[in-house]
Amino acid sequence: MPTDARTAEEPRGESDEELRSRIADLERRLEQIEPRRNLFSPDWLDRVLPADVRAHFRTGSREQLIAARALIDHWIHGLGGDVAGREEATQPARETIRIE
Numbered sequence: 077m078p079t080d081a082r083t084a085e086e087p088r089g090e091s092d093e094e095l096r097s098r099i100a101d102l103e104r105r106l107e108q109i110e111p112r113r114n115l116f117s118p119d120w121l122d123r124v125l126p127a128d129v130r131a132h133f134r135t136g137s138r139e140q141l142i143a144a145r146a147l148i149d150h151w152i153h154g155l156g157g158d159v160a161g162r163e164e165a166t167q168p169a170r171e172t173i174r175i176e
Contacts, residue, residue, distance in 0.1 A: 090098070122130065 125133075
């Protein structure tokens with residue numbers, strides 16, 4: 077394949093048919109290259125793992141996030157950052173007065 081020293085800004089003066097032919101050639105070359113790159117594409121996990129395995133991974137990730145949230149909530153409560161607990165502590169205790 078001959079190399080061309082022209083820059084991208086310089087027109088080639090090719091007809092539409094020549095451009096279509098070049099595009100078709102580039103698309104064929106790209107198809108030859110893509111199978112080697114597919115392993116590293118973002119959806120490679122979808123092609124490698126069955127759907128039920130991916131569903132288990134998603135569920136596991138969700139459970140890990142829930143566990144992390146519970147841990148953070150525990151820390152917040154331990155630091156006195158529990159908003160509900162602070163509101164209860166600042167309200168005066170109720171007194172029951174019996175009317176006879």
